[in-house]
Amino acid sequence: MNTQNRTHTVTLFGGVKKTNPFAKAIAAAIVIGLMLFAVTETTKAQSVEGRIAFGFDAGGNKLWGNFPNTQFGFSGDLFIRWNIFDWLSLHGMYNAGLLRWKAPVLDASIPPEGVPGTVNTTRHGGWDLALSYNVFPEETFVPYFMLGLEALNFEPKDASANPLPNNARAGYNKNAIGGIVGLGFEMYVNPKVTFNGKVLLHFTGTDWIDDYTNGPPNNTQDAFLTFGLGFSYYIFAPMLPVKADDDRGNRTTTNITNNYTTNIIKYDTVVVMQTDTVYKTKILKNTIYNFPGTLFIVNTDEFNSNVADNMQNLRNIKTLVNQCPELKVEIQGHASHEGTVERNQELSDMRARKIKRWLIDQGVDPNKIVSVVGLGTSDDAVYEPTNSSPGQLEAARVLNRRIAVKVVEGCQ
Numbered sequence: 001m002n003t004q005n006r007t008h009t010v011t012l013f014g015g016v017k018k019t020n021p022f023a024k025a026i027a028a029a030i031v032i033g034l035m036l037f038a039v040t041e042t043t044k045a046q047s048v049e050g051r052i053a054f055g056f057d058a059g060g061n062k063l064w065g066n067f068p069n070t071q072f073g074f075s076g077d078l079f080i081r082w083n084i085f086d087w088l089s090l091h092g093m094y095n096a097g098l099l100r101w102k103a104p105v106l107d108a109s110i111p112p113e114g115v116p117g118t119v120n121t122t123r124h125g126g127w128d129l130a131l132s133y134n135v136f137p138e139e140t141f142v143p144y145f146m147l148g149l150e151a152l153n154f155e156p157k158d159a160s161a162n163p164l165p166n167n168a169r170a171g172y173n174k175n176a177i178g179g180i181v182g183l184g185f186e187m188y189v190n191p192k193v194t195f196n197g198k199v200l201l202h203f204t205g206t207d208w209i210d211d212y213t214n215g216p217p218n219n220t221q222d223a224f225l226t227f228g229l230g231f232s233y234y235i236f237a238p239m240l241p242v243k244a245d246d247d248r249g250n251r252t253t254t255n256i257t258n259n260y261t262t263n264i265i266k267y268d269t270v271v272v273m274q275t276d277t278v279y280k281t282k283i284l285k286n287t288i289y290n291f292p293g294t295l296f297i298v299n300t301d302e303f304n305s306n307v308a309d310n311m312q313n314l315r316n317i318k319t320l321v322n323q324c325p326e327l328k329v330e331i332q333g334h335a336s337h338e339g340t341v342e343r344n345q346e347l348s349d350m351r352a353r354k355i356k357r358w359l360i361d362q363g364v365d366p367n368k369i370v371s372v373v374g375l376g377t378s379d380d381a382v383y384e385p386t387n388s389s390p391g392q393l394e395a396a397r398v399l400n401r402r403i404a405v406k407v408v409e410g411c412q
Contacts, residue, residue, distance in 0.1 A: 047089075047137035047186070048343045051234050053081045057198060059228025061097045063122070065210035066222070069102040071119065075226045077128075086137040086299070086343075091146065093128040095200075099224055101210055103158065118159035122209055124224070126152040126202070128180055138338040142186045152176045152204055156211035164211035172213075178205035178221070186232070191341065197229040283323055285410045288332070290381060291317055292402040299343075301350035303358075317355065317405060318362055321369070324411035328367070331355050332404040333374040336397035337384050341376060349374025355403050370408050 058076040075097025082090045099122040103115055130148020153175050156164045166172060184198025202224050207213040209222035291313060295304040304310055321329055333352030335344035352372045360366050377400070384396045 047083055047086045047134045047142050048340050049083050049085045051083045053194065053232040053234040055079055055081070055194070055196060055230055055232025057196065057228035057230035059197075059226065061099055061124075061224055061226045063099040063101055063209060063224045064222065065101065065224075066207070066212045066214060067101055067104050067210055069104070071100040071102070073098045073100040073121070075124075076228060076230075077226070079232075081232065083134075087134045089132045089134060089144070091128070091130045091132060091148070093130070094125070095128060095226060096123075096125040097226065098123055099209065115159060120156065120158050120164065120210070122157070122211075123155040124152065124209075125154075126150045126178075130180060132184070140188050142188075144184055144186075146180065146182050146184060146198065146200065148180050150178045150180050150202060152178055152202070152206075154204075154206075154209055156209070166208065166211045172206070172208040174208075176204055176206040179203045189231075192234050194232045194234070195229070196232055197227070199225065199227040201225055283327060283407050283410045285407055287407045287410075289320055289405045289407075290399075290402050291404065292381070292399050295401075296351055296354075299339075299347070301347070301354040303354075314355075314358060317403065318359055318364060320405055321359060321364055326409060327407065327411050328370045328409040330371045330373060330406040330408050331359075331369060332379075332406060333372075334379060334381070334400060334402045334404060335376050336400040337377050337380075338397060339377075345374055345376035347374070348376045351403065 056076065056078050059074075061073045061075040063070045063073075075095060077093045077095035079091055079093040084090055100119050101122075103118050103120050128148055128150045130146050132144040132146040134142050134144045136142055155174060156167050158164055162168075167174070180200045180202050182198055182200035184196065186194040186196045188194050204222050204224070207221055209224065214220075295307050295310050295313070296302060297304050303314070321327065331352045333348030333350070333355075335348045337344075339347065349372075352374050356369050356372050359369065381399045381402065382396050384400065385392060388396075
């Protein structure tokens with residue numbers, strides 16, 4: 001065997017005399033991704049509508065065509081991703097690579113397709129437009145399913161980089177319209193950078209990827225698989241929220257968390273059943289009353305009326321604010337960590353304003369509400385143990401998803 005043929009018979013995964021560059025690239029991407037994830041502060045819930053990312057993936061491919069002896073090759077893509085909604089994204093991609101397959105042993109039914117035993121290649125390049133469904137947009141690790149269209153161009157050549165026979169005589173159109181289907185993931189390293197990967201099956205729309213067709217009625221379109229790992233960079237990344245400019249850092253604050261059913265006993269007292277806490281006429285300045293039972297529809301500022309006693313929780317807030325005529329309060333919105341910092345800040349502000357509007361609609365004097373502030377995730381009531389069971393984690397999140405009422409001027 002001559003030197004040229006020996007070079008082409010070293011497979012990507014089977015070679016023992018030289019290090020596989022494809023495997024090295026994949027291993028390096030995995031190691032870098034894990035290192036970045038390990039040394040960076042964990043970021044929560046990044047799939048937020050309106051965000052745009054640019055990125056790349058590098059990996060491998062494999063052809064399913066007319067000849068059985070295909071090998072793994074190298075491929076990669078550049079992409080832009082736009083989150084239309086937190087659960088739905090639009091992807092524009094250009095992917096390219098080199099498919100590898102051994103020239104068949106000649107027989108009477110198959111025309112010459114390169115020197116038997118050598119490795120032929122097909123360069124492929126495609127423009128893709130696809131939609132993805134993001135399965136867990138509230139989490140750091142966001143898997144997704146993808147479906148789209150592809151405008152494909154390909155060029156089959158032999159081991160000497162010469163066009164294969166049917167290609168050389170222009171026996172077919174080397175441009176085709178096909179489709180892609182697959183799955184992928186994003187793992188957030190920080191609010192702007194993700195470690196990502198995907199696996200796509202390309203339906204090429206042609207039977208000529210390997211320069212050969214069985215002909216009707218037996219011809220079927222060729223297909224190939226691409227897979228890879230890489231990174232992406234988001235613009236419009238979340239900014240850390242800044243606490244409202246007030247004096248909460250300079251004064252002693254008492255926090256009271258209320259999970260209860262309220263009974264009005266007399267005008268100036270509300271009994272909090274579960275926490276054995278009472279609202280008294282002489283409410284102290286800087287006391288903060290937390291109401292984690294006030295529930296909203298996910299990702300909105302609309303009250304969740306399907307939850308039993310949710311409206312009663314709202315009436316409890318009204319009861320507190322109306323304890324005495326001179327009482328003035330600040331309405332605070334808080335969030336748990338399964339949303340992005342940016343979205344949590346926005347939602348907490350929206351929900352605090354919603355509470356103010358509801359109180360005013362219920363007849364509360366607007367002058368009693370001196371300010372409204374959304375604090376996002378900047379002032380947790382409890383720590384959210386991400387390494388705990390789902391039930392324990394959700395129990396902590398419930399306490400952090402809350403409306404709070406801070407007493408600015410107490411009752412005399």
